[in-house]
Amino acid sequence: MPQPAKLALEDGTVFTGNSIGAPGETDGEVCFNTSMTGYQEVLTDPSYHGQIVTMTYPMIGNYGASDADAESSKPQVAGFVVRENSRLASNFRSEQSLGDYLKHHGVVAIDGIDTRALVRRLRSTGALRGVLSTTDLNDDSLVAKAKASPGLVGRDLVSEVTPQESLAWSQPLSAWTNLDGSGDSASGEGPHVVALDFGMKWNIPRHFAGRGCRVTVVPGATSAADILAREPDGVFLSNGPGDPEPVGYAIGTVRELVGQKPIFGICLGHQLLSLACGAKTYKMKFGHRGANHPVQDLTTGKVEITCQNHGFAVDPESLPAELKVTHRSLNDDSVEGVSHTGSAKDGAPAFSVQYHPEASAGPHDSHYLFERFMAAIRG
Known part of the structure; x- marks a missing residue:
């Protein structure tokens, strides 16, 4: 049975989906990346530190994960959001599935949400602070936490x-x-x-x-x-x-x-x-x-x-x-x-x-x- 997870934005929007990574809770600025491939490079890019990254391409994870594709020693994102996580990793270089990779490195991640609606909101309002959680599933509580998130401006990351x-x-x-x-x-x-x-x-x-x-x-x-x-x-x-x-x-x-x-x-x-x-x-x-x-x-x-x-x-x-x-x-x-x-x-x-x-x-x-x-x- 999939474990439920929720993504809440500071403007009060809440998305409900399934956990595909580690259990827990994380906060950060919610942004989106339009690349069709390269999700592991995105995950391990230190420039994403402090951010919950949404991939716009509808299926992510189809070629698995390989240590050779890392851009740093570990994933750097605060959290990860996809429309559908591929359970099948089909590539001769794959060493593990994306889900196993996320769990191994303690990355809180979610799939099963309408990423198109999320991205349209971010394009209209601008990047928003958010909270991604598998432990707290109360909408009001999560929105309050998102509003209290420090964001990126003025911080030395x-x-x-x-x-x-x-x-x-x-x-x-x-x-x-x-x-x-x-x-x-x-x-x-x-x-x-x-x-x-x-x-x-x-x-x-x-x-x-x-x-x-x-x-x-x-x-x-x-x-x-x-x-x-x-x-x-x-x-x-x-x-x-x-x-x-x-x-x-x-x-x-x-x-x-x-x-x-x-x-x-x-x-x-x-x-x-x-x-x-x-x-x-x-x-x-x-x-x-x-x-x-x-x-x-x-x-x-x-x-x-x-x-x-x-x-x-x-x-x-x-x-x-x-x-x-x-x-x-x-x-x-x-x-x-x-x-x-x-x-x-x-x-x-x-x-x-x-x-x-x-x-x-x-x-x-x-x-x-x-x-x-x-x-x-x-x-």
Whole structure:
């Protein structure tokens, strides 16, 4: 007999379904992802920390779960919502079913609800705080808890996912993530990239390692002096969860690094670079989360199909003179990339994009950004 579960939103809406994960209760901002596949990458992306993620595709779990598909050491989502969880995992790489994976890692999850109605509500009202529970099934109680949930604005979620110690990246580039023909490679003896980990997806250092780089991953709170003491050829600013403005320590570090070494930022790293240069960010209505977002490179006119996962964006009206917009979303014209014009003149260019080039949505559309960074490192 399926165990009942409920999802309650702060606006009073309650959805009743079945538990497909671990028993318990969790709260977070309820958002949605429009990808048809890649649910394990979504589950393990640290950028989703603090969020209950709804998948819009109606059936999830049909190819099971595999350790090789993880983007971090464990699932990072606060909770998981699907229309129908496939009980049959049909894939030669599958190691366990999605339900078993969720239970093993203690993720509270629900299926059997009208995810289309949920997503339409989120699109109309914006992302909402919610509570997902298998233990408390009282509607009034759950709605009250949802209203009391802290949400994302003003919280430093980076400190909850960043590593405590530095490490040398040694995981080889997996054959199924290597789309450049560069061959499997562990972290090499080439240029030294120091990656500030604010909640970094593992496929990012894989891309650097696949290009022969020696990659050192450091906690997001590492100072500029400590980073420069490692004598990097380039500095990478990773993705991460939540509101970028409370992460003041990282903003200060990036401000000190601009012009010192070539800098490349992705997602939260893009927002932190912009904030460090004097721009502002804002909370989006329901964010961009999916694998088919069109973005135009303004320097070439080309359109890229991109993977995205962010609920905050850079305010274009706040950009200082030295930041140039390089990429725009073709869905809502939001800023998707910037470059620091002054740092390029100093021989240490800094640039960033809001989307995820390592996720290979095109699949090759955005890989030129890694090559651009490598060219900057090599001078």
